[in-house]
Amino acid sequence: MRYSEQVKPVSYLKAHAADVLRGLAESGAPLVITQNGEARGxxxxxxxxxxxxxxxxxxxLLALGNRDIDAGKLTPAREAIARLRAGKANAAEA
Known part of the structure; x- marks a missing residue:
């Protein structure tokens, strides 16, 4: 999708708000709104x-996970799985 094809001035938005909203819902494509020739929203x-x-x-979440990996905050998979299973067992007992 080319954003340059989805650019309208704020005056167009004011005059055609219902049509713009309908078009947004149908296409899912964002619309760039300009004011005085500059993109504003x-x-x-x-x-x-x-x-x-x-x-x-x-x-x-992925970035935080990568940061933990870089910091050496790792847990072996078997240990993590065992903790998860223990947590589910404790939750089932409660």
Whole structure:
């Protein structure tokens, strides 16, 4: 997708808000809003926004994991699995 094809001035947004929102929901593509010829904001539908937030959260978890690896904070897989199984057993007893 080319963002250059998804650029509209703020005056277009004001005059066609309902159509813009409908288009966002249908295409899932973000829309760049300009003011005085300069990009000022980006609109996207809620589903795409939520998907983006989930992806960012996953990337953050991966980055934190990589930081732990770099710092030597490692646990052997067998030990981690044993702890998880023990936790499930304790949860089932509660």
């Amino acid at each position: 980006v609109l996207q539908d809620v589903a795409s926004y939520e998907a983006t937030q989930k992806k960012l959260a996953l990337l953050k």
